[in-house]
Amino acid sequence: MSDNRKDEFATDPLVGDMAQGMFLAEEATLVEKPEKTEPLGILFWVCVGWIAVNVLAAVLANVLPLKNPYFEDFNNINVGPGLHHLFGTDDLGRDIFSRVVFGSRVSIAVGVGAMIIGFGIGAPLGMLAAYRRGRFDTFITTIMYVLLAFPAIIATIAVLSFWTPRSLVKIIIVIGLASVPLVYRVIRTATLSVATKDYIIAAKVQGATDGRILVKELLPNIAPIGVSFLLIGIATVITLEGALAFLGLSVNPPTPSWGNMINEARTVLAENPYLVIFPSVALCLFLLCLNFIGDRLRTHFDVTEVKL
Amino acid sequence: MSEKLLIVKDLSTTFATAGGPLPAVDGVSFDLEQNETLGIVGESGSGKTVLSRTIMGLQPRTNVTVTGSATINGFEVVGASEKAKREIWGTEVAMVFQDPMTSLNPVMRIGKQIDEALRVRLGMDRAAAKARAIELLELVGIPSPVERYNAFPGQLSGGMRQRVVIATALACSPKLLMADEPTTGLDVTIQAQILNLLDELKERLKMSVILVTHDLGVVATRTSRIVVMYAGRIVETGNTRDVFYHHRMPYTRALLESSPKVSNLSHTRLTTIPGRPPNLLNLSDGCSFAPRCSYATDQCHLVRPPLQAADEPGHAFACWNPLPTTRGASSS
Amino acid sequence: MRRLVMLIGIVFVISIGSFYLIHLLPGDPAVVILGTGASPAAKAILFHQLGLDKPVYLQYFAWISNVARGNMGTSFISQSSVAATIRAALPIDLEIIVLSQILAFAAAIPAAMRSARKPDGALDRLLGASSFTLLSVPPFIIIVLLVLLISIKLGIPHTGPSSYVTLASDPIGNLESLSLPAFTLAIGSFVVYYRVLRSDLIATLQEEFITMARSKGLSQRRIMWRHAFRPSSVALLGTASVNIGGLLASGFVVQYLLAIPGLGYTLITAINMSDYLLVQGIVLTVSVGVVVINFIFDFIINIVDPRISRE
Ligand SMILES: Nc1ncnc2c1ncn2[C@@H]1O[C@H](COP(=O)(O)OP(=O)(O)O)[C@@H](O)[C@H]1O
Ligand SMILES: [Mg+2]
Numbered sequence: 019m020s021d022n023r024k025d026e027f028a029t030d031p032l033v034g035d036m037a038q039g040m041f042l043a044e045e046a047t048l049v050e051k052p053e054k055t056e057p058l059g060i061l062f063w064v065c066v067g068w069i070a071v072n073v074l075a076a077v078l079a080n081v082l083p084l085k086n087p088y089f090e091d092f093n094n095i096n097v098g099p100g101l102h103h104l105f106g107t108d109d110l111g112r113d114i115f116s117r118v119v120f121g122s123r124v125s126i127a128v129g130v131g132a133m134i135i136g137f138g139i140g141a142p143l144g145m146l147a148a149y150r151r152g153r154f155d156t157f158i159t160t161i162m163y164v165l166l167a168f169p170a171i172i173a174t175i176a177v178l179s180f181w182t183p184r185s186l187v188k189i190i191i192v193i194g195l196a197s198v199p200l201v202y203r204v205i206r207t208a209t210l211s212v213a214t215k216d217y218i219i220a221a222k223v224q225g226a227t228d229g230r231i232l233v234k235e236l237l238p239n240i241a242p243i244g245v246s247f248l249l250i251g252i253a254t255v256i257t258l259e260g261a262l263a264f265l266g267l268s269v270n271p272p273t274p275s276w277g278n279m280i281n282e283a284r285t286v287l288a289e290n291p292y293l294v295i296f297p298s299v300a301l302c303l304f305l306l307c308l309n310f311i312g313d314r315l316r317t318h319f320d321v322t323e324v325k326l
Numbered sequence: 327m328s329e330k331l332l333i334v335k336d337l338s339t340t341f342a343t344a345g346g347p348l349p350a351v352d353g354v355s356f357d358l359e360q361n362e363t364l365g366i367v368g369e370s371g372s373g374k375t376v377l378s379r380t381i382m383g384l385q386p387r388t389n390v391t392v393t394g395s396a397t398i399n400g401f402e403v404v405g406a407s408e409k410a411k412r413e414i415w416g417t418e419v420a421m422v423f424q425d426p427m428t429s430l431n432p433v434m435r436i437g438k439q440i441d442e443a444l445r446v447r448l449g450m451d452r453a454a455a456k457a458r459a460i461e462l463l464e465l466v467g468i469p470s471p472v473e474r475y476n477a478f479p480g481q482l483s484g485g486m487r488q489r490v491v492i493a494t495a496l497a498c499s500p501k502l503l504m505a506d507e508p509t510t511g512l513d514v515t516i517q518a519q520i521l522n523l524l525d526e527l528k529e530r531l532k533m534s535v536i537l538v539t540h541d542l543g544v545v546a547t548r549t550s551r552i553v554v555m556y557a558g559r560i561v562e563t564g565n566t567r568d569v570f571y572h573h574r575m576p577y578t579r580a581l582l583e584s585s586p587k588v589s590n591l592s593h594t595r596l597t598t599i600p601g602r603p604p605n606l607l608n609l610s611d612g613c614s615f616a617p618r619c620s621y622a623t624d625q626c627h628l629v630r631p632p633l634q635a636a637d638e639p640g641h642a643f644a645c646w647n648p649l650p651t652t653r654g655a656s657s658s
Numbered sequence: 659m660r661r662l663v664m665l666i667g668i669v670f671v672i673s674i675g676s677f678y679l680i681h682l683l684p685g686d687p688a689v690v691i692l693g694t695g696a697s698p699a700a701k702a703i704l705f706h707q708l709g710l711d712k713p714v715y716l717q718y719f720a721w722i723s724n725v726a727r728g729n730m731g732t733s734f735i736s737q738s739s740v741a742a743t744i745r746a747a748l749p750i751d752l753e754i755i756v757l758s759q760i761l762a763f764a765a766a767i768p769a770a771m772r773s774a775r776k777p778d779g780a781l782d783r784l785l786g787a788s789s790f791t792l793l794s795v796p797p798f799i800i801i802v803l804l805v806l807l808i809s810i811k812l813g814i815p816h817t818g819p820s821s822y823v824t825l826a827s828d829p830i831g832n833l834e835s836l837s838l839p840a841f842t843l844a845i846g847s848f849v850v851y852y853r854v855l856r857s858d859l860i861a862t863l864q865e866e867f868i869t870m871a872r873s874k875g876l877s878q879r880r881i882m883w884r885h886a887f888r889p890s891s892v893a894l895l896g897t898a899s900v901n902i903g904g905l906l907a908s909g910f911v912v913q914y915l916l917a918i919p920g921l922g923y924t925l926i927t928a929i930n931m932s933d934y935l936l937v938q939g940i941v942l943t944v945s946v947g948v949v950v951i952n953f954i955f956d957f958i959i960n961i962v963d964p965r966i967s968r969e
Contacts, residue, residue, distance in 0.1 A: 169903030176941040179929040264798040305794035415875035428866040443874040478964040
């Protein structure tokens with residue numbers, strides 16, 4: 019709008035603004051959003067159920083009646099799926115089904131752990147920066163954007179390659195730290211869009227403390243975006259861990275993980291395709307459900323936000 | 327030249343929305359002579375844009391039903407295929423859009439946006455099209471058109487962009503130019519410049535013009551006839567003079583009183599029309615304006631008034647309790 | 659201009675990161691580099707070569723000036739020049755990436771154009787569902803399944819593990835041996851490009867200037883390509899730029915599986931042999947490469963979209 023006035027004559031600003039204001043007021047009364055929220059749908063709950071089953075199985079793996087995932091039965095090598103071994107056995111005679119269940123623990127632990135670190139650091143920083151603005155914001159944002167330009171996967175590989183011996187905790191820390199700039203950016207953008215809304219400004223004017231506004235007003239408003247990004251973030255981290263494991267840079271064998279099972283399977287691909295198919299399917303289904311839930315939540319909350 | 331350029335008969339446009347069918351235009355009829363300027367006025371949301379786009383056949387292709395008839399120079403627009411309509415778009419009828427900030431492609435040089443029509447529709451070669459585009463830029467009063475030919479829309483002011491939009495619309499010498507609130511987003515002085523330009527071009531190029539606006543002041547001196555719309559219907563129509571001085575519909579008067587240019591005493595407060603426009607998804611059987619009208623009676627709320635002839639020829643209004651003829655706008 | 663400063667800053671940070679990597683990690687650098695069983699003589703040579711006896715900032719300057727001249731040192735493990743090793747491996751990565759991007763764009767653009775023309779149509783729903791599903795299939799799974807299917811079940815030559823053919827010796831065989839890696843990367847890129855371009859096109863098609871283009875009587879084809887695709891290609895290019903880092907990483911994965919001697923395979927081998935200098939060199943090359951490619955993309959976007967350069 020402002021460049022209207024550049025090379026044409028200056029006009030009485032009052033008249034112009036008033037006409038404009040009237041027009042806008044007229045338009046505003048017209049905006050009537052349909053009272054409709056996108057339903058979450060049955061598929062959403064199927065996905066939630068599947069994630070729940072996976073998480074429960076991972077947590078309870080030790081008490082569930084599963085075969086020992088480390089027991090090598092050399093009499094039953096590369097057995098196909100059957101009653102005795104549900105998914106068959108691998109090239110060392112270990113039970114694939116129980117390895118898949120135990121393998122999920124690594125993926126879930128890395129996904130959740132890394133995101134706890136990522137959100138633990140990135141989210142408060144992002145909220146504060148967007149709320150405070152000014153120099154603090156500029157400073158942190160510049161640092162984060164520089165870090166963001168650095169390809170995270172390469173950095174992760176570089177650090178993990180020499181920080182030996184590799185362990186679950188180290189992997190969680192490295193991936194978690196690598197995810198901080200990304201989390202920061204998402205949360206900061208989300209907060210920015212809320213922080214300028216009238217009710218936040220009203221709360222400020224009424225003398226609410228910063229801490230109170232951040233926790234009571236901002237947090238609930240960005241929570242939906244946060245949760246949806248958290249789920250998609252967990253899926254991304256699990257994919258990354260899978261790739262690292264596939265490259266042999268994650269937890270050391272014989273501890274099973276979905277990624278290193280696929281890695282081990284590649285040498286016996288022709289003899290025993292089940293060894294690669296089951297962990298692959300388990301991983302993909304888990305990721306698909308996470309992504310689906312995250313995506314659904316996002317569209318669901320988007321619609322409600324418009325309605326407000 | 328008594329043959330009508332445009333005949334609109336009982337035209338209705340209904341959108342299928344989540345909340346049910348939305349009749350944005352409902353049973354509109356009027357016509358237009360060659361080389362005439364007609365004004366369509368109404369509050370925001372009264373269906374002016376939908377009406378003008380329906381006349382052109384430019385509606386979105388999904389979720390919309392159009393009934394009735396609109397013939398431009400003998401071509402029936404309603405029901406015509408996109409392919410058939412392409413033949414009349416640009417050459418028979420063209421449109422100047424409301425917001426010059428959004429109606430030009432931001433990543434295309436303005437010259438290209440003008441001469442593309444010339445090349446595609448008129449089959450001109452590159453050089454001829456460019457020469458003609460520069461001519462058009464000059465015609466609409468853009469300084470140094472040769473340099474501006476290569477400018478991107480973002481490099482021009484709103485007024486200049488609207489001139490480019492007009493030049494684009496004029497490229498293939500249409501017989502009918504539809505200008506949908508061509509000056510709403512612009513400053514007041516530039517508004518006048520653009521409107522005068524349209525007037526001048528209409529005379530020079532022997533076009534007919536439909537001037538759509540929410541501001542009666544804009545159409546006062548530039549049109550021969552006016553159609554007043556409310557909630558998708560015509561509520562009053564007639565010669566410009568009659569509508570201004572002998573209007574019968576309370577809504578028309580309210581519109582006049584809310585126009586900054588008609589009530590030109592600078593110290594009078596502008597009145598906006600009280601109340602809000604009706605919800606088109608949920609219209610009553612009566613007059614749509616009744617809830618906001620101080621003259622409304624029970625009849626107004628229950629039965630919709632038909633368009634009835636007034637004393638003057640060509641003047642008609644839809645109202646059960648019309649304003650008396652003697653009290654015109656002169657009192658306000 | 660501001661971006662150029664930013665670029666230099668980022669490259670600087672990356673170089674410090676790669677240089678300092680060894681010091682960030684716990685333990686004696688000499689032990690990390692040479693392994694635990696190294697002789698004192700080897701340690702002495704290393705100390706001298708890295709200048710480990712000097713202050714850290716002098717070490718950095720010595721190192722960076724060498725690197726700037728294309729000298730990344732000589733590997734203690736293979737005794738060959740790090741720069742030469744990288745120069746030999748890099749073209750393979752580039753070839754895979756270029757092939758994959760050609761495939762991905764060639765598929766994603768027409769698919770997105772069709773989808774956007776009829777959103778929620780049968781084709782759009784099909785592509786939407788399948789692309790969302792593929793989004794959740796990591797590249798290492800795609801390549802394993804492709805190898806299982808194409809090279810093991812169908813027995814297509816040159817597609818299996820350890821069957822890489824160089825471009826110079828047999829161009830057709832080379833193309834065959836890189837087809838699965840390129841295809842794997844292409845799937846990942848296709849999914850992302852398709853989704854981004856589709857939703858951006860749908861938004862663009864709602865714009866008033868599209869209605870205006872229609873009102874000029876232009877053909878649908880022309881409107882789609884000249885008026886809708888041009889503005890939306892900005893989003894596509896931006897996505898492609900962000901995608902580069904991930905693409906390289908996926909490239910590493912497929913090379914590792916098929917033993918194709920590109921940077922990825924070389925990197926993993928180097929990691930497994932604790933060839934510190936080679937790892938450092940590859941990390942530096944790849945990181946700087948990604949940043950520079952992003953910079954070039956930014957530049958192209960600026961040309962395509964006059965809206966951005968004005969700000
Ligand atoms: N594509 C559409 N779908 C549903 N409703 C629409 C659409 N376009 C316009 N409308 C509705 O039609 C009515 C008339 O709109 P419009 O013609 O733009 O008014 P005006 O141009 O007079 O301001 C409005 O209530 C608007 O919400
Ligand atoms: Mg309008």
